[in-house]
Amino acid sequence: MSDVRESEGLTLLGNQGTSYPTDYDPGVLETFQNNHLDRDYMVTFRCPEFTTLCPITGQPDFATLYINYIPHIRMVESKSLKLYLFSFRNHGDFHEDVTNVIVNDLAKLMEPKYLEVRGLFYPRGGISIYPFANWAHPDFGYAELARTRMFEQLSDLDRGDGTR
Structure with a gap:
């Protein structure tokens, strides 16, 4: 396992002394080789504990993020x-900005064949926002x-949970 980590340049995987960044940092992203270049397939991440801050009030905003991508050569x-x-x-x-920043960072990092990010932000003030x-x-x-x-994706949201 350590040989694979070293050959791929993965520094975080298995690191017990992980330090968590305190502000936005795309520099922590790492990739590894896609071993299935012979077919297209979808990778999905569900991130149910995403938080960010409102840029005006400083109040926390909570969301579930869905990240789907079809890998090319590198994977996150x-x-x-x-x-x-x-x-x-x-x-x-x-x-809306957070969702687009994530798409931009991941597209630049991996250059996947296809990538989408959906944010299901929980209501604050009685309104939910679902940027895609x-x-x-x-x-x-x-x-x-x-x-x-x-x-x-709009019809997916009619189910109420944002999933397909």
Whole structure:
């Protein structure tokens, strides 16, 4: 296992002395090699304890994030993703901005074939906000999926839990 970590440059996986970032830090993200380049498949992360701060009031905002992607050559390592998402805890940004920042950071990091992030932010003041952002690599034919998913996700939310 340690040989794999070293060859992939994974510094966080299995590290018992993990330090948690106190503000937004995309530098904690790490990747590893996709060993299944012969097929397309979807990876899904459900992050039910995401928190960030309102940039105006400083009050905490809580959400469940869903991150789906079709990997290309590199994949995001889950512990680094956890630390990256934790780094938003003291960061002030609007829900829509946070969702787009995550898409931008992960697209830049991995260059996946397709990527989407859905934020299900819990109500504050009686209103829930569910931002959705996606990205399709221009070389793999997922642009139509990106357009379609932009509006399909609205019907998913009718179920009330934001899942399919």
